[in-house]
Amino acid sequence: MTAGCALWLARGTPRVVLVVMGGLLAGCGGPAPIIAHVVDVFDNPIEGAEVIVEGQAERLVSDGHGVFYLPAGLTTAVVRAGREGFIPEEATLDLSRPAVVRLYPRPEKSGFYLVGATAYVALSPVAVEAVGTELEQVRGVRTVGDASTTGGRPEILFHTDLKLDQVMRVGLGLHPLAYTAETEMAGPFAETRVPVRMWTSAGELPLDIEPMRSRQDYLLTSTAPLGPGPYAIDTQSLLDGGERAALDNVPLPLRVAYPFELR
Numbered sequence: 001m002t003a004g005c006a007l008w009l010a011r012g013t014p015r016v017v018l019v020v021m022g023g024l025l026a027g028c029g030g031p032a033p034i035i036a037h038v039v040d041v042f043d044n045p046i047e048g049a050e051v052i053v054e055g056q057a058e059r060l061v062s063d064g065h066g067v068f069y070l071p072a073g074l075t076t077a078v079v080r081a082g083r084e085g086f087i088p089e090e091a092t093l094d095l096s097r098p099a100v101v102r103l104y105p106r107p108e109k110s111g112f113y114l115v116g117a118t119a120y121v122a123l124s125p126v127a128v129e130a131v132g133t134e135l136e137q138v139r140g141v142r143t144v145g146d147a148s149t150t151g152g153r154p155e156i157l158f159h160t161d162l163k164l165d166q167v168m169r170v171g172l173g174l175h176p177l178a179y180t181a182e183t184e185m186a187g188p189f190a191e192t193r194v195p196v197r198m199w200t201s202a203g204e205l206p207l208d209i210e211p212m213r214s215r216q217d218y219l220l221t222s223t224a225p226l227g228p229g230p231y232a233i234d235t236q237s238l239l240d241g242g243e244r245a246a247l248d249n250v251p252l253p254l255r256v257a258y259p260f261e262l263r
Contacts, residue, residue, distance in 0.1 A: 031072035036099035038062040038081050042118050046083060046103060054078035070099065080213075088213045106214065107159040112233055112258045114147050115155040121147045123156070125256035128238045130247050131196050136185045139241050140198030141257055144177060144230040148261040152225035156233065156260075158218040164211050167218060170235045172209065174222060175201040177230040177259065199230060199259070201239040232259040 038049040045066025052059055053070060054077070060068040062081075070077050074095055082088035086103040093099045105120070107113055113120040126141045160167065177199040185194045206223040220233070232239060234257040236250060247255065 033069040033072050034074060034095055034099060036068050036070050036077075036079075036093065036101070037066045038068065038083075038101045038103065039066050040086070041102050041104050041115060043102075046086070049081050049083040049086070049101075049103065051101070052080045054080075070095065087217050090213060104157060104212070104217070104219075106217070107157065110160050111158075112220075113157040113159065114149050114260050115157060116149045120157065121149065121260070123147050123233065123258035123260055126232075126259055128234070128247070128255050128257050129198065131194060131198065133185050133187045133192060133194065135187065137241060137247075138180065138183060138185075138194075138196050138198070138200055139239055139247065140180065140196065140200035141177075141232065141239075141259060142198055144199055144232075144259040144261055147259070148263055150263050152227070152262070153222055154226065154260075154262060156220040158209075158220055159216060160218070161216065163215070164218075167209065171237055172207060172220065173234045173237060173239065174205045174207040174220070175232050175234060175239050175257075176203065176205065176226075177232055178202040199232075201232075201241075204240065226262055228262050230259060230261045232257040234258070 038046045038051065040046055046062060047064045047066065049062040050059055051062065051068050056071065062068045076095060077093045078090065079093060079101055080088065080090045081101045081103060083103065085106055087106050089101060089103050091101050107120065112123040114123055124145050126143055126145060128139055128141060130137045130139050132138055162170070180196040180198060180200045182193055182195045184191045208221045208223050210219040212219060238247065238250065238255065239257055
């Protein structure tokens with residue numbers, strides 16, 4: 001160690017790693033390192049996250065304020081960060097602005113999780129039902145549940161054991177919902193007025209599916225801003241309607257949708 005300089009030994013993992021403290025290095029006459037942060041997706045600092053900076057040999061560890069330090073003089077940095085209980089992340093940081101790496105907490109159980117302002121909101125499955133005649137049917141759900149958040153482009157975390165190719169074959173869909181009290185349907189001899197009394201799809205929206213580095217998690221987002229109102233995630237086009245037999249062929253535990261509301 002050079003005289004007049006100091007290094008901090010951080011033991012956030014079984015390995016001993018060296019983190020250069022900004023003020024100390026600046027005091028040695030060199031430029032101060034760049035301050036960066038590791039936080040969760042709800043903006044809480046994460047202590048003990050291990051950070052690997054591309055091109056740098058040392059593994060860094062965030063302190064109690066989620067802070068780690070990047071070498072002075074960098075304009076961009078590719079970093080990989082992770083900690084037990086979180087989904088690892090790789091990010092390219094533009095160091096002309098505040099450098100922040102955000103980690104998503106890893107859910108304990110499989111399912112869909114709406115990313116709220118301060119916590120995840122688990123989406124509960126609701127049975128998809130069919131109402132109609134021998135020739136036509138409408139599918140929907142009886143309730144939109146209690147899950148809700150604000151904002152026009154919500155994020156939904158899908159935690160699953162399925163691989164990417166399997167997830168793509170499942171046919172995830174995003175639907176705005178509208179309440180349908182009754183509707184006209186084709187009957188054997190004429191149009192028939194049929195009571196529905198369900199929340200039904202008002203059309204499917206484009207859905208972006210981003211695999212995360214855990215290989216067990218996928219981030220679902222709408223490709224366009226959404227307005228306030230109820231929505232649902234479905235699989236296998238369950239909310240799209242079609243023949244009754246097609247719905248009957250889906251096993252009962254899988255005959256569900258996952259509603260939520262945007263405020």
